[in-house]
Amino acid sequence: MTKASTDVQLPLDRLLDRRAFLARTAALAATATATVGTVALPGLAGLASAAPSDTSAPAVTFNPELDRGAAYNKPRESAMSDPTEWTISEAAWMIRHNKIVPVELVQAYLDRIVAYESTYQAFNVVLAEAAVKAARQWANRPHRGPLHGIPLAIKDNYFTEGVPTTANSYLFQDFVPPYDATSVAKLVVQGGIVLGKTQMGPLATTRATLPNGQVTTVNAWTPTNPSTNPGGSSTGTATAVAGRLASSGIGTQTGGSITSPSNAQNLTGIRPTMGRVSLAGIVPLTYTRDHPGPLARDAKDAAIMLMAMAGPDPADPRSQGLPPVPNLINAATPRYDGDNLRMRWKTRIGVLPGYADGSSETAAARRAFLAEMAAIPECELVEVPFPDEWSLLTGSAFNNVRLPERSEPFMPYLRSDLRGFGVSVTSWLQGALLGANGWVTGQRAKLLLLDRILDQIFSSCDVVVQTSPVPFDIVGLPEIAFPIGFSGGGVPIGAILGGQPYAEDRLLSVAAAYQAVTDWHWRRPADPPAAAPSPAEAAAARSAAATSSRGRLTAEEVAELTQ
Template sequence: MGDGSRQPQDALVDRRSFLVRMGALSAAAAVGCTPVGSGSGAGPAPGRGDVPVDGSPADVGTATGAGAGVDPRAAESFFRELPRPDLSGAAPTDSAEFTAWEAGALLRDGRLGALEHTEAYLARIRRWDGVYQAFNEVTAEAARARARALDGGAAEGILHGIPLAVKDNIHTAGVRTTANSHIFRDFIPDRDATLVSALRGAGFVMVGKSQLGPLATTRALTPDGEVTTVNAWTPGNPDVSPGGSSSGSATAVMARLAASSLGTQTGGSITMPSRAQGTTGLKPTFGRVSLDGVIPLSYTRDHVGPLARDVRDAALVLQAMAGEDHRDPRTLGLPPVPDYLTAATPVEEGGRARVRWDTRLGIFPDWADGGGDGGQNRRAFLREAESVGVDVVEIPVPDGWDELTSGAFNAIRLVERAEPFLPYMKDDVRLMGVTLTSFLSGLFVSGDEYLKGQRAKLALLRLTLEGVLDRCDVVALESHIPFDMIGLPLLALPVGIREMGGVELPDGVLLGGAPFGEERLLAVGTAVQARTDWHRRRPPEPSPADEAWLRRPGARGRLDLDTVAREAQ
């Protein structure tokens, strides 16, 4: 069974060597921090041609450089073989309902234009974003100009003509990048983040900057705590969290205001909004996507990844931006970027979807035992996983796992936000708004405690590799925290609907993978999505009553200092 021609990258990583090498690289890794705000130095953004290339193993080799992992033949084959949406209906189809890969195929066929497709999204943004507030800034004119230019050329990039939202803590040349904060309120970078450059190279159209929790710490609020973005499933009820901090990124995708979006994750900020709103969210292995031009929250835990309609869309975005970047040393010396598009393409056996590679899915005791919708959804997910050939195995929780992933060790990350933001706090603590506590608290973790935290990460990694991922290839997790701490990949998948307090909301599972195990996660996710429609469900449009309610001053409510600190990512 499966794809015998090639192994996924997680099978090629030498886990024993991974552990042996731990001791050698600790202190030296502290170089190359991204300056806050002023990081948009002069000079050209690195493109595919100006990144140093090192030797890549022939068995998995690809080019290096952000976005350079795209194999043109694989991309062409990917789009050629995709099923096309049915356009034969009497009513015109709103192209904003297409997934990115569906639209990409039509754009390549010449049956959809980039400007036409972009206008479909801009129309929805114009109509609905007053309700959702998914965007901090909409770049309509720039998007149109970009789409027109793309229509004048051949469809070569894998994101050709695809409208995306970029989280507003990622530098975009000439477009405000505020991190939704007082500090960066008027900051306009003079160049793109490396990952944005890579996406431009792949042909994407930026429709706007998606809203986030202030400085990427919590659900989307104004810097002083007033709720902005709402959950796309409950636009009339701002008390229901859209998930944070990539709140606007998730809402934009689910409300069809963008085909996919970019999120960042330090403490669940891609996977939590994905689970809250039913998007497919992928947090790649730390270092897989450059953090150059991303306003830092934690040097050792920040990640960039896609929030998407489905696994294939997530693979498209990741493929376009993953890779080495000489501006970010944390991306150097890692395994080459593999072919995510193939990994995300379902395979069939006897007319039924099967997982591409033999895979064991580990679940901890009780993970699937819960009652109510949540437990039923998890069991349904496991049944579907088994039906595509995944071997589900129960694994024990390793001794020490709970302690090493506790709130106390999680709090160690606060040092890494206190240090870069200290100058601003010295200038005026009010600049931090409602997020002040978590930034200030980091100044009270002592040096020995911070060091203990970094040592604990190695202990947790050993536990994970030797006590969890030696028994399975993918593990179902309750919380994102363990894999955020040690930089391993996470995939959030929608698995149905659950009722909470009389409200129907999407439910999602969280899968963790081995180092550079993105292909495996994509393969599992796409096989399950080939058999289910959970990822295709979308919320209804906001009602007139929702719109009327949200127009009332103060209707969205606010979060206070203590709540923000408790929920800090």
């Protein structure tokens, strides 16, 4: 790991008024119905050529802050022979020092896609020809920073110019956007190469399946066992990155779809604060809870990705008027005093009651994680209580108010053909039928929950452990997920930390310190046991899966869509 000197800049959570975020959240909730029209949806089903009313591409520029020395790390000796083993930081070092050209890196990933994609089923579409062309172009352009020539996997609800964006839905199966989503455009202008669009839950509601509920993408750690949950709706991106089919990727989270697949597949994922990354050009699920973010191999890579994606966007009012994005790459660089690791900033980690209790493998991994953190100088573990009425405020009674926000922009589709929503149609109808009183009460409950989190948890800690991503999803606070061990069956175990408003730098610093003293994040799954089947064999396997007990979502999983 790179040894970095002390960064004198304070973390952002030491410079901000937490109550200001509460006021901003209240304003967003109050105006949600008035502003949701700013979310551009593709044209109605059957109008494949229809485009959003605003067809202008987002205005993005190169961010020179990305191109810092801390973003580059020479590859580990053990990984030097395999480009697909490198992190972004390592691949960027090789490209910057002319040890490899972008087209070689792209081709290495395409070779793995040819060999293993039929097993993983991570992609909706692979853009092999376009990716090779882009790699050759970047080889002849001035260096653009650590993303220069890096192959990326893009979740299929992000608009991509001239490439189908289906959100894995019957509704948009023929939609081809006229421009890139702001996040995609920012990654591309920094030198990122779109390798393909990844499979996802239909309209981002479940693990990756076909719209009819047939399971597709598998967990890269158990590729022959589709019953192992690969995470939430950003499954395809997670499997592509974990299975070394892409250097890194992006997903979206409304109820755990970045943190959950990151934990399930040994990745480091960040779900940033609401508004930190623009939602413009992303097929929406819930207006006040959708969060775009990266799924990466370690904290440094996650910082590189998020720093490229973050910032204000005129096309998304939620992203405007926020504090400037700090240097996240520095935050994700471990700090040393000589040869001794220290926390970048003195940090109190809040531990909620029962977090590491019990005899399960997960509890044991959590205890080991806390012990590792406690041993790092300037890191302190503190017990924090659950806020008052925690179970009530985070339960389904109020959590279901997200459903009307989901249904509102889709009302024309709900009125025209319910079959377009596939297996998740019940939850969309539930949202359309929830009364105004229930919605208003739920918004008030959300603000009360946020108020209590800020006052009753963060009054005594800087970050807090999470057992579920949902509470922080509700209130728009940032989270980071990273690996902390494995089960006896070889399935990854992860941790989730929640932070204060705009405290992505603090969260990254904690993950980076932990990853400096552990090696979980360096571990990769074994390749699938068999070579790629022929197209006919792959089709037969999918057909068999469709009729198996695990080929479709269970009744319980479908029921979860409305919880």
